[in-house]
Amino acid sequence: MRAPPKQSSAYVCTFVDYLGLSILTPVLPFYLSDKGVEHVELWAGAILSAQFVAVIIGNLVWGNVADRYGTKRAFIATMTGDSVLFGLTAVANTPWQLLVVRFFTGAFSPLVPSLTHVFLSLPPEKTSAGLGMYSLTICMGYVVGSSLVGIVYDSLGWLGTSLIPTAAAALALAYVLALPSLEMDQGEREKPSGVKRALTSGLFVVHAASQFLAGWAMNLSFSVLVIHLKREHEWSIAHVSYAFLAVAIMLAFLFLYGVPRLVALLGTERLCLMGSVLLLPTTALLSSPLRNVSGLVFTTLVCLQFASICVFNLPNQGRARDIGDRYTVNGTGAVSGAGRTFFAFGQAASPFASLALYSQLGSGTPWLLLLALIAAILFLHIHLGIWKVSWIARAITCAPEDPLGGPALPAHAVKAAATWKEGRGPQQASVMMSPAATWTAETDPDADSTTSSDGDGAGAPNSDDAPQHVAHMGVRERADPDPAVAMP
Numbered sequence: 001m002r003a004p005p006k007q008s009s010a011y012v013c014t015f016v017d018y019l020g021l022s023i024l025t026p027v028l029p030f031y032l033s034d035k036g037v038e039h040v041e042l043w044a045g046a047i048l049s050a051q052f053v054a055v056i057i058g059n060l061v062w063g064n065v066a067d068r069y070g071t072k073r074a075f076i077a078t079m080t081g082d083s084v085l086f087g088l089t090a091v092a093n094t095p096w097q098l099l100v101v102r103f104f105t106g107a108f109s110p111l112v113p114s115l116t117h118v119f120l121s122l123p124p125e126k127t128s129a130g131l132g133m134y135s136l137t138i139c140m141g142y143v144v145g146s147s148l149v150g151i152v153y154d155s156l157g158w159l160g161t162s163l164i165p166t167a168a169a170a171l172a173l174a175y176v177l178a179l180p181s182l183e184m185d186q187g188e189r190e191k192p193s194g195v196k197r198a199l200t201s202g203l204f205v206v207h208a209a210s211q212f213l214a215g216w217a218m219n220l221s222f223s224v225l226v227i228h229l230k231r232e233h234e235w236s237i238a239h240v241s242y243a244f245l246a247v248a249i250m251l252a253f254l255f256l257y258g259v260p261r262l263v264a265l266l267g268t269e270r271l272c273l274m275g276s277v278l279l280l281p282t283t284a285l286l287s288s289p290l291r292n293v294s295g296l297v298f299t300t301l302v303c304l305q306f307a308s309i310c311v312f313n314l315p316n317q318g319r320a321r322d323i324g325d326r327y328t329v330n331g332t333g334a335v336s337g338a339g340r341t342f343f344a345f346g347q348a349a350s351p352f353a354s355l356a357l358y359s360q361l362g363s364g365t366p367w368l369l370l371l372a373l374i375a376a377i378l379f380l381h382i383h384l385g386i387w388k389v390s391w392i393a394r395a396i397t398c399a400p401e402d403p404l405g406g407p408a409l410p411a412h413a414v415k416a417a418a419t420w421k422e423g424r425g426p427q428q429a430s431v432m433m434s435p436a437a438t439w440t441a442e443t444d445p446d447a448d449s450t451t452s453s454d455g456d457g458a459g460a461p462n463s464d465d466a467p468q469h470v471a472h473m474g475v476r477e478r479a480d481p482d483p484a485v486a487m488p
Helices: 006-021 028-034 040-069 071-090 095-107 111-121 124-178 195-199 202-231 235-268 267-285 295-327 332-361 365-383 389-397 413-420
Strands: 467-472 477-478
Touching: 006 071, 006 095, 006 111, 006 195, 028 040, 028 202, 040 071, 040 095, 040 202, 040 295, 040 332, 071 095, 071 111, 071 295, 095 365, 111 295, 111 332, 124 295, 195 295, 195 332, 202 235, 202 267, 202 295, 202 332, 235 267, 235 295, 267 295, 267 365, 295 332, 332 365, 365 467, 389 413
Parallel strands: none
Antiparallel strands: 467 477
């Protein structure tokens, strides 16, 4: 029998975790209303935000556990916690009980160990496809959980519905226990170094800010989708579940086929820029009176919003590997964890803030705030020199002279891929996931030293055969263009 892929445990754990986290999203307003709770929108926002506040803590803790003790041990701990706390959700009957239980549920999120596991188990050239599958399992867990509850809630009730993710987490735990650890997970690993320098680079700043925006936009769209369809269009919970199913079908196509192919065709930075620009018109339409025309029109606009988030954030997640490989030794999990922490910050703050604005100032105000956040992220990229104003139009039109990368790999990426195949591991196989061969850069005298000290240990050593680069705000660039691998 063929063995399952090495990264399969990461996909299983992320799917099950988000299945359990999301099962509250469509049913919570209905459940609280049935209980006679006042201020349903505020309580729903507070409970959903509480679990994602705890995800922030979990991201920091479990990322370090994965770096130090291996991803399998992190999976065992998080799936055990999910099994227990999903079960406690079934017997929580008051808003305060739900608030406390869901807070601790969020703390056992396996997202960062899963992302680290994908990076460690796949060679660099397959990272984009791996990230697509990773992101798909998160969104599918969210959407399947939200859709499932609409189908079974009337027949199973609160108790039976809550036990579904409990059983799924127990099965995921058994699956993880049955699989062998990665070779690099055997025993205690070397203490990560170079993390501080990685987290102070300009590329990490924009990566973290973009993660925050994606988390905010994602949970805004999910939470407001339910409330708006229920309140303004009088949809039942079953009809709301169909809206989530439509989102699931679209995301499945984008994560499995659409975005990975676009990354290969256009390059990471150009696609990330295009996604951020696409978010502007979709958000503007949601803030307009069009959202009130009909439930179908509103659902269609939300689907377009999710598509733009997907195009924006999937390539942004690929930046974490490059930052970790460029600046750290054994620190990819810490970098990924820090980035996912900002994503969780956005997820945690968004439901309560968005639903509070929705209930107090009108249904269009959450989308207006998102518009301001998108503009701020674009400005940050330009201010730090990661993007230029003149690139926006060329990125959208895919002009041939656009300096934002393309399908070919620069010379150092080709050499790094060869390093991986020789068996020297991902930390030495440092591939630029966002190539920018002709960007204007200022020389960083510390960027290519053999080792770098930043207070938490030496930085990642450079290979003797690695080409020299110039660096600006954390983005590496090729100083010796090779016509054979030149970017378009």
